[in-house]
Structures are given as C-alpha cells and as structure tokens.
Amino acid sequence: MIRIDGQPILDAAQMRAAEAQTIAAGTGAEALMARAGEQVAEQVRRLTAGAEVLVLCGPGNNGGDGYVAAAALRRAGHAARIAACASPTTAAASAARAAWMGPVEELGNAAPAPIVVDALFGIGLNRPLGAEICEPLRHLIGNARLSIAVDVPSGVSTDDGSSFAEVPAVDLTLALAAVKPAHVLQPSAARCGDIRLLDIGVEVSGPVRVASAPQLRPPSARDHKYSRGLVAVVAGRMPGAAALAATGAGRGGAGYVRLLGSATDRLPHAIVRQRFSAEALADERVGAVVIGPGLGRDDKARERLDLARASERPMVIDGDALHLLGEAPARVPTILTPHAGEFARLFGDLNGSKIERAIAAARRANAVVVFKGADTVIAAPDGRAIVHAHAPAWLATAGTGDVLAGVIGAQLAGGADVFTAAANGVWLHAEAARRAGPAFIADDLAAHLPAALGACL
Numbered sequence: 001m002i003r004i005d006g007q008p009i010l011d012a013a014q015m016r017a018a019e020a021q022t023i024a025a026g027t028g029a030e031a032l033m034a035r036a037g038e039q040v041a042e043q044v045r046r047l048t049a050g051a052e053v054l055v056l057c058g059p060g061n062n063g064g065d066g067y068v069a070a071a072a073l074r075r076a077g078h079a080a081r082i083a084a085c086a087s088p089t090t091a092a093a094s095a096a097r098a099a100w101m102g103p104v105e106e107l108g109n110a111a112p113a114p115i116v117v118d119a120l121f122g123i124g125l126n127r128p129l130g131a132e133i134c135e136p137l138r139h140l141i142g143n144a145r146l147s148i149a150v151d152v153p154s155g156v157s158t159d160d161g162s163s164f165a166e167v168p169a170v171d172l173t174l175a176l177a178a179v180k181p182a183h184v185l186q187p188s189a190a191r192c193g194d195i196r197l198l199d200i201g202v203e204v205s206g207p208v209r210v211a212s213a214p215q216l217r218p219p220s221a222r223d224h225k226y227s228r229g230l231v232a233v234v235a236g237r238m239p240g241a242a243a244l245a246a247t248g249a250g251r252g253g254a255g256y257v258r259l260l261g262s263a264t265d266r267l268p269h270a271i272v273r274q275r276f277s278a279e280a281l282a283d284e285r286v287g288a289v290v291i292g293p294g295l296g297r298d299d300k301a302r303e304r305l306d307l308a309r310a311s312e313r314p315m316v317i318d319g320d321a322l323h324l325l326g327e328a329p330a331r332v333p334t335i336l337t338p339h340a341g342e343f344a345r346l347f348g349d350l351n352g353s354k355i356e357r358a359i360a361a362a363r364r365a366n367a368v369v370v371f372k373g374a375d376t377v378i379a380a381p382d383g384r385a386i387v388h389a390h391a392p393a394w395l396a397t398a399g400t401g402d403v404l405a406g407v408i409g410a411q412l413a414g415g416a417d418v419f420t421a422a423a424n425g426v427w428l429h430a431e432a433a434r435r436a437g438p439a440f441i442a443d444d445l446a447a448h449l450p451a452a453l454g455a456c457l
C-alpha cells in the first residue's frame with residue numbers, strides 16, 4: 001500500500017494502454033486480476049480484525065477483483081459474503097466468479113455487514129447508475145463501520161471526477177496500478193476517503209502527477225538578501241490585499257520584499273514601501289513581480305500592469321490583473337493564478353477535465369496556470385501538471401489567494417523555474433493552512449508559512 005503523493009495520474013484510456021502493455025509483455029489479464037484482488041484482500045484483512053466483509057461485485061473486471069478478493073479472504077479464514085448486481089461480462093471476471101465457492105446474493109436483497117468492499121464499477125463506468133444499484137449501495141455503505149472502494153468508488157467518472165450518482169463517500173479507496181483523475185478532482189475526490197495505491201506490476205508513467213512535498217534548499221553562507229530573492233509586489237486600490245501578498249512573499253522565503261504603491265499601516269517593517277514607478281520595477285535584482293491582489297481594474301491599474309509586463313521580470317499575475325489581461329501569450333516567465341470564476345472568464349471555452357483545461361490554458365497563455373480550488377491544478381505549457389487535492393477547506397476565506405500569490409512570488413524570485421515555483425508555493429500554502437487549524441483568517445496564514453517551509457528543508 002503506497003501513499004499517492006508524487007505518483008503519476010492516468011486517465012482510463014492511459015490506464016488501459018498501460019495494462020495492455022503489461023499483458024503484451026506476458027502477464028495475463030487473469031494474473032493481473034489475481035494480483036489486484038489478492039492485494040485488496042490483504043489490506044482488508046489487515047484493517048478489519050476478523051469482522052464480516054460483504055464484497056459488492058459488478059459485471060466487469062472491477063467486479064472480478066471483488067470475487068478474487070472475497071475468495072482470498074475466505075481462504076485466510078475471514079468471514080466474507082458476496083452480493084452482485086449482474087453476472088460477469090468479461091472472461092477474467094467470469095473465471096474469478098467460477099472460483100468463488102460460496103453463494104452470490106442479489107445486491108438489492110443483501111443485508112448490511114460491518115465491512116463493505118465496493119467492487120461494483122471501476123474505470124469502466126461511463127453512464128449514470130440506476131436506482132436499483134444506487135439505493136442498495138447507499139444503504140450498505142451507510143450501515144457499514146468501514147467502507148472500502150476497489151480502484152474508484154462506484155458512481156464517479158474516472159476521467160473528470162464528476163459524479164454519475166449520489167452515493168455516500170467511502171472511508172478508503174484502494175487505487176489499482178495508478179492514481180486516476182477521479183481520486184484528485186472534485187467532487188469525486190471527496191468521495192474517496194483516504195486513498196492508497198496498490199502496485200500490481202503495471203508500469204505507469206506520465207506528465208501529470210499528484211503533488212508532493214518539495215525539497216527546498218536552506219540559505220547558505222554565500223547567500224545574501226538579494227540572492228535569496230527580491231519580490232516586488234505592486235499595490236493598487238485595495239492595499240490590504242497587496243499587504244497580504246507581500247507578507248506571504250516575506251514569510252514564504254523571499255530575501256527582500258518591496259511593496260510598490262500605497263501600503264496599509266500594519267505592514268511588517270521588514271517590507272520596504274516604495275512609490276510605484278517603472279524605475280522601481282526596472283531594478284535588475286527584482287526576481288519576481290506579483291501583481292493583481294487588490295490592484296483594481298481602472299485605468300491606473302491597467303497602466304501598472306502594462307508597466308510591470310514591460311519590465312520583463314518573471315511575473316505572478318493574480319486577482320484583478322487577470323481581469324485586465326489580454327489574449328496575448330506571455331513573453332516572460334509568467335504564472336497565472338485564477339480561481340474558477342477567473343478561469344472561466346479567461347478560458348471559458350475550453351473543454352475536458354479540470355486537468356485538461358488547465359493544461360490547454362497554460363498552452364494558450366504560454367504561462368504556468370495555477371487553477372485554484374479544493375483541487376488546485378498547476379499546469380505548464382509543455383503538458384506537465386501537478387494536482388494538489390488535500391488543502392484544508394478552511395482556505396476558503398477571503399485573502400488566502402493573495403497570500404498564495406506572494407508565496408509563489410518568493411519561490412520564483414528565489415530561483416525556482418515557473419512550474420516548480422508554482423507547485424512549491426501551492427504546497428507551502430496548503431501546509432501553512434494545515435498548521436493554522438480551523439477558522440483562521442488570511443492574515444494568520446502567513447505566520448504558519450515559516451514552519452511549513454521548515455518542514456520542506
């Protein structure tokens with residue numbers, strides 16, 4: 001059982017291609033199913049201390065995994081029952097069912113058990129589930145002490161994380177061979193409970209991954225404040241937002257933060273206030289310009305954005321500045337940090353999953369796009385993407401996005417490339433939120449950044 005941090009994310013077609021390669025290399029479909037089912041059984045056995053297990057089996061290979069798991073549990077002396085919604089339709093699943101010596105109950109008539117294993121549908125589910133399946137599934141999960149999904153919870157759409165059915169969340173999902181978009185994209189990610197990966201010997205790789213903790217470099221004896229990174233935060237109509245970004249940059253590891261434009265009174269003394277001017281931006285030591293938080297959307301804001309872009313410094317473009325952005329692709333290293341509303345305004349015509357849309361947006365903008373939310377996707381024009389799916393929902397409070405823009409700015413000014421800077425910033429921001437606990441406000445968040453950063457050294 002493997003943690004999913006840093007693991008590749010494969011959609012159903014990519015998963016099938018990887019599986020086909022393994023089969024072509026000599027491992028039969030039944031052997032793969034045997035590995036999957038036996039590993040599921042092993043995890044269930046470890047977690048359930050002998051309590052009765054009810055395995056729900058569907059018609060495809062997900063159901064096949066379920067038959068194998070139930071048989072393995074029985075062989076190990078564990079009390080296991082099976083309930084099915086249909087007969088097997090694949091050769092491997094038929095063989096697995098034939099090897100099960102016990103009775104197979106009707107899904108609709110099955111009595112609850114303390115442990116439920118959902119092996120009804122996996123990556124093959126491609127249309128809404130009927131009530132004859134949803135209702136018993138809801139009832140059985142709702143009455144179990146522990147529910148475990150095989151590969152993905154039944155009722156979610158593997159490739160985009162949408163829901164085909166309203167069934168409750170399970171406690172644990174055992175992903176087979178690879179993480180799928182449904183494990184990390186909402187709303188289905190919230191249905192998965194804890195997620196662990198089972199290695200069944202299928203080789204997987206790809207440009208889309210689950211976020212993992214960055215390995216950051218502490219300053220060395222050779223460093224000075226400029227080498228650690230100078231961030232210029234452009235202020236505007238709402239100075240509080242720029243102050244949050246500047247604080248995020250300072251506590252996110254920058255060596256020097258300048259706030260260009262009007263500042264609030266409560267700005268930390270370490271943040272240097274300066275009048276906004278083209279000259280202030282032209283300072284060659286500026287490693288990143290953060291613009292957008294509280295900028296406003298008037299002519300003055302537009303002028304500041306134009307000057308910032310003309311400075312040709314690496315940029316983090318957030319909030320109001322995203323509203324002022326034209327369609328021209330970026331010419332300097334740029335990170336855009338839209339939330340769903342800003343993304344829709346900028347890239348509303350794109351189709352596909354949140355991951356696919358973020359990658360397409362990054363290509364169009366020639367910039368790294370941080371498509372924020374409970375399932376933040378960080379995408380690069382070359383097709384790489386990282387999905388951060390476990391940020392605390394307490395982040396849904398005003399101003400946290402401003403702090404994020406600052407943290408990303410600090411990483412960029414510190415020398416990380418745009419993709420790494422964005423991914424590091426998102427990780428540190430989420431980790432700071434975890435340390436901040438419940439009901440923090442954006443001002444509190446920055447105070448937890450140093451400890452979050454310290455955990456990544």
Ligand SMILES: NC(=O)C1=CN([C@@H]2O[C@H](COP(=O)(O)OP(=O)(O)OC[C@H]3O[C@@H](n4cnc5c(N)ncnc54)[C@H](O)[C@@H]3O)[C@@H](O)[C@H]2O)[C@@H](O)CC1
Pocket residue numbers: 015016018019032033036058059060061062063064065089090120121122123124125126127128129130150151152176177200202
């Ligand atoms: N990826 C891999 O390398 C491996 C995958 N295996 C398993 O195979 C699964 C995929 O198997 P399948 O492709 O057979 O697909 P599934 O078992 O996910 O489901 C497909 C079956 O469900 C039916 N179905 C789809 N939507 C339905 C609906 N709304 N209502 C009623 N029936 C519906 C289909 O007609 C088909 O019979 C994976 O999720 C995993 O559990 C394992 O057996 C071993 C190896």
Ligand SMILES: Nc1ncnc2c1ncn2[C@@H]1O[C@H](COP(=O)(O)OP(=O)(O)O)[C@@H](O)[C@H]1O
Pocket residue numbers: 319339372373374375376391392393394395396397398399400401402403404429
């Ligand atoms: N439900 C949620 N779970 C986890 N993180 C969230 C959730 N909602 C918002 N966030 C995060 O909180 C931040 C909010 O940013 P944003 O929407 O720009 O707010 P603001 O403009 O008020 O600063 C983003 O980093 C986003 O990913």
Ligand SMILES: [K+]
Pocket residue numbers: 062118119120121122149150151152153154
């Ligand atoms: K399942």
